[in-house]
Amino acid sequence: MSFIIFALVALFFVIIYQIAKASEYATTLRGEDKVRASTNKLMAWLLLAFLVLGMYAAWHFHESILDKMLPVSASAEGREYDSMFKATIILTGIVFFITQTLLFWFAFRYQSTEKRKPYFYPHNNKLELLWTTIPAIVMAVLVMVGLKNWFLMTSPAPASAQVVEIVGKQFNWLIRYPGADGELGRRNFRLINDANNVLGLDYKGDPRNLDDVVNQSGELHIVKGRPVKLIIGSRDVIHDVGLPHFRYKMDAVPGITTTIWFTPTVSTEEMKKITKNPNFVYEISCDQLCGKGHYSMRGTVIVHDTQEEFNEWMRKQTPDYVTNFANKPASPAPANQAAPVTDSAKKTAMK
Amino acid sequence: MSTQNEHIVIDGPNLVHGGTSEVDHNVHPNDRDRHGADDALHGHAHHEPHFIFKYIFSQDHKYIAKQFLITGMVWAIIGALMSVFFRLQLGWPDKNFAILETFLGHWAKGGKLSPEFYYALVTMHGTILIFFVLTAGLSGTFANFLIPLQVGARDMASPFMNMLSYWFFFTASVVMFCSLFVQTGPASGGWTSYPPLSAIREASLGSGTGMDLWLIAMALFVVSTLLGGLNYVSTVLNMRTKGMSMTRLPLTVWALFFTAIIGILSFPVLLSGFVLLIFDRNFGTSFYLSEIFINGRALPHVGGSPILYQHLFWFLGHPEVYIIMLPGMGIASEILSTNSRKPIFGYFAMVISLVGITVLSFLVWAHHMFVSGMSPFLGSIFVLMTLLIAVPSAVKTFNWLTTIWRGKLRFNVPMMFAIGFVSMFISGGLTGIFLGNSALDIHLHDTYFVIAHFHLVMGVSAFMGMFAGIYHWFPKMFGRQMNNTLGYIHFWLTFIGAYLIFWPMHYEGIAGMPRRYFDYSAWESFKQFESLNSFISICAIVTFFAQLIFLVNFFASIWKGKKVTDPNPWGSTTLEWTTPIKPGHGNWPGEIPTVYRWAYDYKDDGNGNDFVPQNVPLREGEEAH
Numbered sequence: 001m002s003f004i005i006f007a008l009v010a011l012f013f014v015i016i017y018q019i020a021k022a023s024e025y026a027t028t029l030r031g032e033d034k035v036r037a038s039t040n041k042l043m044a045w046l047l048l049a050f051l052v053l054g055m056y057a058a059w060h061f062h063e064s065i066l067d068k069m070l071p072v073s074a075s076a077e078g079r080e081y082d083s084m085f086k087a088t089i090i091l092t093g094i095v096f097f098i099t100q101t102l103l104f105w106f107a108f109r110y111q112s113t114e115k116r117k118p119y120f121y122p123h124n125n126k127l128e129l130l131w132t133t134i135p136a137i138v139m140a141v142l143v144m145v146g147l148k149n150w151f152l153m154t155s156p157a158p159a160s161a162q163v164v165e166i167v168g169k170q171f172n173w174l175i176r177y178p179g180a181d182g183e184l185g186r187r188n189f190r191l192i193n194d195a196n197n198v199l200g201l202d203y204k205g206d207p208r209n210l211d212d213v214v215n216q217s218g219e220l221h222i223v224k225g226r227p228v229k230l231i232i233g234s235r236d237v238i239h240d241v242g243l244p245h246f247r248y249k250m251d252a253v254p255g256i257t258t259t260i261w262f263t264p265t266v267s268t269e270e271m272k273k274i275t276k277n278p279n280f281v282y283e284i285s286c287d288q289l290c291g292k293g294h295y296s297m298r299g300t301v302i303v304h305d306t307q308e309e310f311n312e313w314m315r316k317q318t319p320d321y322v323t324n325f326a327n328k329p330a331s332p333a334p335a336n337q338a339a340p341v342t343d344s345a346k347k348t349a350m351k
Numbered sequence: 352m353s354t355q356n357e358h359i360v361i362d363g364p365n366l367v368h369g370g371t372s373e374v375d376h377n378v379h380p381n382d383r384d385r386h387g388a389d390d391a392l393h394g395h396a397h398h399e400p401h402f403i404f405k406y407i408f409s410q411d412h413k414y415i416a417k418q419f420l421i422t423g424m425v426w427a428i429i430g431a432l433m434s435v436f437f438r439l440q441l442g443w444p445d446k447n448f449a450i451l452e453t454f455l456g457h458w459a460k461g462g463k464l465s466p467e468f469y470y471a472l473v474t475m476h477g478t479i480l481i482f483f484v485l486t487a488g489l490s491g492t493f494a495n496f497l498i499p500l501q502v503g504a505r506d507m508a509s510p511f512m513n514m515l516s517y518w519f520f521f522t523a524s525v526v527m528f529c530s531l532f533v534q535t536g537p538a539s540g541g542w543t544s545y546p547p548l549s550a551i552r553e554a555s556l557g558s559g560t561g562m563d564l565w566l567i568a569m570a571l572f573v574v575s576t577l578l579g580g581l582n583y584v585s586t587v588l589n590m591r592t593k594g595m596s597m598t599r600l601p602l603t604v605w606a607l608f609f610t611a612i613i614g615i616l617s618f619p620v621l622l623s624g625f626v627l628l629i630f631d632r633n634f635g636t637s638f639y640l641s642e643i644f645i646n647g648r649a650l651p652h653v654g655g656s657p658i659l660y661q662h663l664f665w666f667l668g669h670p671e672v673y674i675i676m677l678p679g680m681g682i683a684s685e686i687l688s689t690n691s692r693k694p695i696f697g698y699f700a701m702v703i704s705l706v707g708i709t710v711l712s713f714l715v716w717a718h719h720m721f722v723s724g725m726s727p728f729l730g731s732i733f734v735l736m737t738l739l740i741a742v743p744s745a746v747k748t749f750n751w752l753t754t755i756w757r758g759k760l761r762f763n764v765p766m767m768f769a770i771g772f773v774s775m776f777i778s779g780g781l782t783g784i785f786l787g788n789s790a791l792d793i794h795l796h797d798t799y800f801v802i803a804h805f806h807l808v809m810g811v812s813a814f815m816g817m818f819a820g821i822y823h824w825f826p827k828m829f830g831r832q833m834n835n836t837l838g839y840i841h842f843w844l845t846f847i848g849a850y851l852i853f854w855p856m857h858y859e860g861i862a863g864m865p866r867r868y869f870d871y872s873a874w875e876s877f878k879q880f881e882s883l884n885s886f887i888s889i890c891a892i893v894t895f896f897a898q899l900i901f902l903v904n905f906f907a908s909i910w911k912g913k914k915v916t917d918p919n920p921w922g923s924t925t926l927e928w929t930t931p932i933k934p935g936h937g938n939w940p941g942e943i944p945t946v947y948r949w950a951y952d953y954k955d956d957g958n959g960n961d962f963v964p965q966n967v968p969l970r971e972g973e974e975a976h
């Protein structure tokens with residue numbers, strides 16, 4: 001096997017070398033100037049052909065891949081995102097088309113010929129001014145539209161928003177819902193313990209923790225039409241909560257709390273119909289390299305159709321404190337730990 | 352002095368060298384320790400320099416340039432080969448490739464890459480191509496080769512420092528190369544090496560010894576860049592020949608000059624970032640670390656901020672992409688003008704846009720951090736600055752287009768690459784407008800859209816510029832021509848291949864497909880790109896083999912290429928073509944030519960030539976530029 005590969009590589013080099021030799025002989029035979037002139041013409045035509053074929057291919061590819069792209073945005077803010085994205089595509093598309101066409105057309109049009117005289121044209125300040133100000137104005141418009149959306153996206157969440165905490169660790173997502181009190185209690189990284197307190201909830205110092213529900217399966221439950229505010233954190237290295245269907249993403253940084261909020265507008269069930277895919281599921285990807293299992297750090301989002309449906313689900317959950325400490329001797333933090341949960345994607349994939 | 356300077360238009364810096372021919376000696380305080388044409392010319396009896404000093408510890412800028420070039424090429428092969436390895440994994444995640452095991456041993460048992468080593472490959476691929484190839488290999492080659500030749504100097508301001516610069520780079524290379532073979536594998540935290548991942552040894556295999564070596568190599572690399580950069584800047588400022596005012600410099604020199612300035616101002620910040628990281632790794636400090644629970648225990652660190660590292664890193668990281676781009680811009684300007692037989696359009700606008708890019712490049716770094724948790728208000732400032740930098744880039748593009756407009760275009764191989772450069776720069780530059788707008792970046796960040804964007808605008812463009820430069824100056828470097836047919840084949844395969852590889856990646860990114868993933872097959876949202884990924888991988892492999900054509904052409908031509916007979920084979924105006932076909936140490940056997948005009952006088956010289964070299968005195972009635 002390796003001999004064949006070696007032979008092929010050797011053959012490859014020999015062929016290259018022969019092409020080179022042959023072309024040199026041909027040039028000497030036919031005369032250098034003649035060869036140069038004909039090559040020049042050939043290259044000019046090739047450049048033109050590249051332009052035409054390339055533009056066609058780009059357009060064709062665009063059309064053919066659309067059905068593999070993300071479905072409509074599942075959040076209200078994402079709708080804004082999509083329209084801004086489209087506007088930017090159209091704008092840059094036009095500039096792309098014009099400049100590339102000029103580049104290859106000029107190349108073809110002004111190829112060297114016997115008769116052609118180059119036009120000595122060293123500068124023109126009016127032109128420079130023109131193509132300084134026009135891009136500047138276009139950019140100013142883009143900045144204004146962009147910042148309008150940016151400040152919208154990063155504005156404080158409405159008071160009615162559902163609050164959920166999502167914490168990254170190597171390599172899965174931990175999700176915490178406030179209990180009946182509607183508030184999340186304080187955490188302390190020194191209290192973390194993979195056996196019975198994965199988030200380091202400070203039960204002694206903050207009783208609000210007692211009814212908090214912690215979900216280690218990486219399933220984020222939210223409600224259609226109700227703004228949701230994500231409190232994002234990390235236990236170890238930097239991760240990133242990526243929500244492609246909602247057009248959002250935010251780093252999860254140890255030692256720092258970050259947040260995003262958005263309003264889901266399409267429930268999971270509805271999206272299954274829109275995409276005609278019964279297996280459709282909103283996914284949370286980790287978008288910041290976090291180590292070996294980065295590519296498998298998968299979470300999911302379940303968008304419930306109604307608040308009642310969500311409440312129903314919530315009623316079935318048990319607060320972490322109850323699971324781990326009620327009915328058990330009251331001393332938290334045993335020395336030995338259970339095997340940490342890893343590679344949530346593998347689990348889901350195997351189902 | 353005043354008579355000598357008559358033809359010089361207003362130009363301050365030129366006064367530095369007093370303007371007499373003695374200058375040529377004065378500016379070379381080191382001449383006494385050096386050997387070569389310069390001394391021989393003045394009749395000193397001199398022995399040939401010892402082999403070691405001529406071929407290894409050479410201080411001749413032309414030779415050092417070749418050392419940088421060859422080392423860079425070796426790295427380019429390694430870095431590109433790595434991309435082939437990980438593209439095999441991405442293209443066919445469920446297949447095994449025996450060849451992987453042959454090359455990588457236990458990292459690819461049974462022909463299947465391990466995730467850890469996948470990340471190590473990606474990290475080293477990025478580090479190698481960005482720093483070792485497109486910074487050292489590119490600037491190191493062309494700044495060394497072109498600055499003295501094009502400004503009319505016998506060598507660099509400090510040839511000794513110049514030599515040190517290469518040897519620091521070489522040492523950095525050795526350390527980086529060794530890191531590929533340590534037991535826990537090379538660094539694997541991405542070329543950006545964000546802590547805590549890179550700071551905590553338990554966080555991943557590559558954060559062990561591999562990361563230590565990575566940091567040491569990078570520190571040595573920074574030293575090399577600084578030694579080189581200081582030399583380039585002082586040479587351009589102080590060693591221009593008589594008549595070579597700053598406003599007559601070729602755009603290559605301008606571009607390399609600003610490249611060096613950017614490097615000098617930004618690399619020290621990177622180094623300080625690395626030093627703090629070394630402290631955190633080894634001495635228990637907490638600059639970047641806070642509230643971490645890993646491997647079953649809570650670490651003692653509190654109060655540090657991982658974001659601080661990102662600021663320090665990107666303060667270099669962003670200017671770095673201009674360090675990579677500017678030389679290509681200069682080379683493309685030079686080659687487009689020469690082969691259009693027309694002056695570059697808007698010389699001053701070209702210089703001013705370089706200044707604009709240089710200044711703005713320091714004010715946009717945080718556009719890499721829009722979703723890091725940075726204040727949204729701060730983010731908005733960086734949006735503004737980032738989109739502002741599109742303006743000088745647009746000016747450059749339009750000026751290139753106008754340069755070829757109504758020219759008389761010769762499509763030799765360097766010209767093809769220069770056109771390819773402009774095309775790639777446009778394509779990649781336009782997608783930057785998406786990423787610079789934070790509201791759009793919030794979805795695109797760290798997806799394949801970013802991979803596509805920076806490969807086109809920085810990776811491929813810079814390579815196009817570098818290839819253009821190599822094909823163009825090869826006759827000056829080696830006194831021979833490279834083979835044309837192979838050059839054209841190389842160009843078309845590379846140009847088309849690069850578009851086929853990277854264009855589709857934009858769509859994957861728009862669909863949210865994250866970068867730095869080992870395998871997508873478990874993801875409902877991303878697995879539909881499986882066949883597209885195989886297609887990209889096939890294109891990548893073909894493009895990789897196309898580079899071998901270049902390698903054969905390059906090395907065969909050094910010894911077997913057609914000998915150059917015309918000292919100015921492209922009909923260029925710049926000074927390097929006034930040297931002998933194979934310039935010796937000191938570049939010009941006689942006096943250094945005096946310069947009378949700007950670098951782009953492509954016009955009728957009255958004797959049937961369509962260009963007027965810079966060292967030709969003004970004709971009567973001709974206006975100076």
Ligand code: HEM
Binds near residue numbers: 434435481811866895
């Ligand atoms: C044959 C040509 C090339 C191919 C096929 C290629 C492919 C890739 C791919 C697919 C990735 C993403 C891997 C991942 O995120 O999992 C990547 C990353 C990268 N590439 Fe390339 N590349 C090529 C050439 C270059 C060049 C010329 C540069 C020089 C600027 C470059 C710089 C980088 C960098 C900086 C990264 C990011 C590494 C990181 O994530 O830390 N590549 N390359």
Ligand SMILES: [Cu+2]
Binds near residue numbers: 240288293297
């Ligand atoms: Cu991750």
Ligand SMILES: [Cu+2]
Binds near residue numbers: 668669670672715
């Ligand atoms: Cu940047």
